[in-house]
Amino acid sequence: MLRAFRAGQGAELRSLATRDDASTELMDDPDCDPQRLARTYEQFSRLNPVVSNQRAVYRRWIRPRLSADSTRRVLDVGSGGADVPRAMLRWARADGLRLEVVAIDPDERAFAWASSRPREPGLVLRRTTSAELADAGERFAVVTSNHVLHHLDGVQLGALLADSERLARDGGLVVHGDIERSTLGYAAFALGTxxxxxxxxxxxxxxxxxxxxxxxxxxxxxxxALLPSGWRVRRGIPWRLEVLWGADV
Incomplete structure (x- = not known):
């Protein structure tokens, strides 16, 4: 089956040798179909548990920094439909831990869709940017994101990392999760979906x-090669990368 896929998708597979930073995702188009976009936000709650392994991120990096006695604040950058923050809050409640997640996204479409969902205790939705929060002096125990880094160019990536350091600088942790590009991962997603x-x-x-x-x-x-001093990359499963900075890293 993989051989047949390779035969039919040769150009795409060859292109994986280098990063394709020229292509853009359809949902990033401000004129994309709003119904298809809403359907996409809805389906992230089913897809992310499979491809993002956010439960592992919560267990390894977030849960150890939570407490049953006082509320810890986590910032989720580029939250989209906010399915990941909602999942984190459910896991924390099941563990008897107190958590508030501030989920931010500058896209008014994402903010509107996330705001239309049922209320989730501990979830704070804001249409803003990491730079605006850092300039306002906000601080968080953990700053995190899921599938944001590959959307950014070099300047934007550097800015997000700098913002993240400011937002977590008082003993906090930063963990930005993303995909690792690979032929096998590409084939697995294409065939699996x-x-x-x-x-x-x-x-x-x-x-x-x-x-x-x-x-x-x-x-x-x-x-x-793109990360400044104090940052490191850790591989996760499946075909995941975690960009880390801060306490105990």
Missing amino acids: LPFAPNLLSGSYIRPDGLTSIRRSHTAGELS
Whole structure:
């Protein structure tokens, strides 16, 4: 099956040797179909547990910094539909820990969709940027993001890392999770989502944008070369990268 995929997708697979920073995701187009965009936000809650392994991020990096006695604040940057912050809050409640997640996204469409969902105790939605929060003197125990880094150019990446240091500088931790570009990961996503394209994933941007995301993503070596002093990259599963800074890293 993989051999057949390679034969039919040769150009895409060859392009994975270098990062494709010219392609853009369909949902990033301000004129994209609003119904397909809403469907995409909705489906992230099913897709992210599979491809992002956020439960592992919570267990390894966030849970050890939470307390049953006092509320800790976590910042989630580029939250989109805020499915990951909602999941973190549910996990923390199940563990008997107190947590507030500030979920930010500058995109008014994402903010509006996330705000239309049922209320989640501990979730604070804000349409703002990491720079604005840092300039306002905000501080967080953990600053995190999921699948944001591959959207950024070099200048934007540097700015986010600098903002993150300011937001977590009083003993906090930063963990930005993203995809690691690989031929096997690309093939696994393409083949794994193919049976669901006409049904569960229909009417959304999940599949085409997922493939674009992989082509836009970095390898561990590429990302390490871009990081300033004090930052490091850790590999995760499946085909994941964690960009880390701060306490106990």
